Amino acid sequence: xxxxxxxxxxxxxxxxxxxxxxxxxxxxxxxxxxxxxxxxxxxxxxxxxxxxxxxxxxxxxxxxxxxxxxxxxxxxxxxxxxxxxxxxxxxxxxxxxxxxxxxxxxxxxxxxxxxxxxxxxxxxxxxxxxxxxxxxxxxxxxxxxxxxxxxxxxxxxxxxxxxxxxxxxxxxxxxxxxxxxxxxxxxxxxxxxxxxxxxxxxxxxxxxxxxxxxxxxxxxxxxxxxxxxxxxxx
Ligand SMILES: [Zn+2]
Numbered sequence: 657x658x659x660x661x662x663x664x665x666x667x668x669x670x671x672x673x674x675x676x677x678x679x680x681x682x683x684x685x686x687x688x689x690x691x692x693x694x695x696x697x698x699x700x701x702x703x704x705x706x707x708x709x710x711x712x713x714x715x716x717x718x719x720x721x722x723x724x725x726x727x728x729x730x731x732x733x734x735x736x737x738x739x740x741x742x743x744x745x746x747x748x749x750x751x752x753x754x755x756x757x758x759x760x761x762x763x764x765x766x767x768x769x770x771x772x773x774x775x776x777x778x779x780x781x782x783x784x785x786x787x788x789x790x791x792x793x794x795x796x797x798x799x800x801x802x803x804x805x806x807x808x809x810x811x812x813x814x815x816x817x818x819x820x821x822x823x824x825x826x827x828x829x830x831x832x833x834x835x836x837x838x839x840x841x842x843x844x845x846x847x848x849x850x851x852x853x854x855x856x857x858x859x860x861x862x863x864x865x866x867x868x869x870x871x872x873x874x875x876x877x878x879x880x881x882x883x884x885x886x887x888x889x890x
Contacts, residue, residue, distance in 0.1 A: 734818070
């Protein structure tokens with residue numbers, strides 16, 4: 657049975673019962689949105705590469721297609737992989753800063769431990785950043801985060817939109833003079849896609865997601881400072 661709200665129109669964010677209708681004998685017709693009279697989801701016909709390019713360009717339509725009209729379920733694995741990339745980057749920077757080149761076993765184990773430590777720190781920062789965003793949005797727009805499913809969808813959107821961190825690995829592997837600039841660009845790109853993901857998921861204006869991200873960054877830095885004050889080497 658068709659359920660209203662099972663899908664979303666990618667143009668106007670209105671609810672829809674189906675993306676296309678199957679008339680049998682290979683005849684399919686894309687559904688038209690009742691509110692805006694445009695195809696509910698034109699991307700169902702598109703190649704995944706085109707959809708990915710549109711998502712990289714931060715188009716709200718591509719975000720709506722991925723979040724509402726597909727059953728994509730890679731956010732957990734993607735999150736772990738992004739954290740590993742971040743931990744690797746920090747671990748490399750740590751190796752560069754320490755001048756000790758003694759190939760002793762003890763040093764090797766210490767280096768391995770350093771990697772896990774970096775992974776822990778990256779996870780802590782990511783979690784505090786998300787908590788900061790959730791607190792702000794829950795405080796500013798409580799009506800958009802009423803149900804548990806709203807929180808889960810927002811978390812999924814935030815995790816998926818952090819995919820830009822995968823670029824950290826090529827940025828460090830092909831190291832050159834402009835690597836610090838590349839890393840800064842990646843950071844900005846991840847924040848822009850986070851903001852677009854919040855905007856699309858909760859159907860907000862452009863300002864509020866940036867406010868939430870700003871508070872998320874402040875909260876993240878606050879937590880790191882707190883851990884440093886407690887004597888932890890974060
Ligand atoms: Zn529409």
